[in-house]
Amino acid sequence: MLIIDSVALLRREIRDFRKNNKRIALVPTMGNLHEGHMTLVEEAKARGDVVVVSIFVNPMQFERADDLERYPRTLQEDCEKLNKRGVDLVFAPSPAEVYPKGLATQTQVDVPVISTILEGASRPGHFRGVSTIVSKLFNLVQPQVACFGQKDFQQLALLRTMVEDMGYDIEIVGVPIVRAKDGLALSSRNGYLTADERKIAPQLNKIMNALAQRLSQGERHTDEMLQETAQQLREAGFTPDELFIRDAKTLQELSVDSTSAVILMAAWLGKARLIDNQEVDLTQ
Ligand SMILES: Nc1ncnc2c1ncn2[C@@H]1O[C@H](COP(=O)(O)OP(=O)(O)OP(=O)(O)O)[C@@H](O)[C@H]1O
Numbered sequence: 234m235l236i237i238d239s240v241a242l243l244r245r246e247i248r249d250f251r252k253n254n255k256r257i258a259l260v261p262t263m264g265n266l267h268e269g270h271m272t273l274v275e276e277a278k279a280r281g282d283v284v285v286v287s288i289f290v291n292p293m294q295f296e297r298a299d300d301l302e303r304y305p306r307t308l309q310e311d312c313e314k315l316n317k318r319g320v321d322l323v324f325a326p327s328p329a330e331v332y333p334k335g336l337a338t339q340t341q342v343d344v345p346v347i348s349t350i351l352e353g354a355s356r357p358g359h360f361r362g363v364s365t366i367v368s369k370l371f372n373l374v375q376p377q378v379a380c381f382g383q384k385d386f387q388q389l390a391l392l393r394t395m396v397e398d399m400g401y402d403i404e405i406v407g408v409p410i411v412r413a414k415d416g417l418a419l420s421s422r423n424g425y426l427t428a429d430e431r432k433i434a435p436q437l438n439k440i441m442n443a444l445a446q447r448l449s450q451g452e453r454h455t456d457e458m459l460q461e462t463a464q465q466l467r468e469a470g471f472t473p474d475e476l477f478i479r480d481a482k483t484l485q486e487l488s489v490d491s492t493s494a495v496i497l498m499a500a501w502l503g504k505a506r507l508i509d510n511q512e513v514d515l516t517q
Pocket residue numbers: 261262263264269270272273380381382383384385408409410411412418419420421422423
């Protein structure tokens with residue numbers, strides 16, 4: 234496995250892959266890898282001749298300096314895990330390598346509407362940072378396929394929109410959420426939880442499942458339903474941050490034409506902002 238931190242060396246390897254007609258599968262990450270990331274790697278291995286994993290804690294997508302500062306960086310352990318999985322190349326650049334002019338004058342890629350609603354409203358500038366770095370990674374790695382997690386539901390929708398609007402000839406693959414046995418969605422930020430908070434954390438998924446059950450049984454979604462759910466979260470020890478029920482295809486408000494809904498939840502538990510989501514078939 235190659236571990237590369239410079240654009241010049243990456244370009245050389247990508248040119249070699251392309252010269253040999255290798256189908257390149259990319260898995261963008263911010264490191265601190267867990268089984269959720271490994272499912273993306275396995276999906277990439279199944280869909281490409283060579284697998285490239287990027288590990289880059291992207292400063293442009295952090296709207297909180299404290300979150301960027303404390304974000305877990307475990308490059309050596311990450312590379313050991315990826316090597317065991319048969320990954321071909323890890324691209325792990327520094328911020329200066331990716332943004333040599335700094336962030337202020339860096340060209341940005343912005344996806345209107347979807348980047349400023351829902352999670353985008355809670356995290357101003359976050360999704361512009363995501364679409365900018367993923368666009369740059371696409372240009373540097375030139376993959377034919379790229380794998381992302383459904384755990385970041387809105388991110389996946391944002392990137393599908395970017396690929397469609399900008400004409401990238403890249404297959405975007407959404408990989409189902411990988412959860413701990415108790416239902417908590419795996420996430421690097423779970424590491425911010427204390428032992429006591431970790432025992433509470435699975436309640437987020439359980440409360441979301443109960444809400445999904447109500448919707449799948451035909452109960453109309455109302456503000457009261459959301460308020461009840463928010464109260465359940467508070468009683469469990471969370472501070473609700475986001476609670477949305479939207480059309481799963483458009484992320485707009487549900488309408489009579491909606492065939493599937495998505496529940497999007499984000500809640501604080503101590504220092505960890507946990508997110509989860511679940512699609513609900515409305516046609517049953
Ligand atoms: N539990 C999971 N199941 C499926 N995909 C996941 C999971 N966790 C992360 N991913 C995906 O892995 C890719 C990299 O995500 P990232 O490096 O931000 O890890 P993370 O666990 O989401 O960390 P955090 O959300 O705390 O930043 C993204 O496409 C993300 O959706």
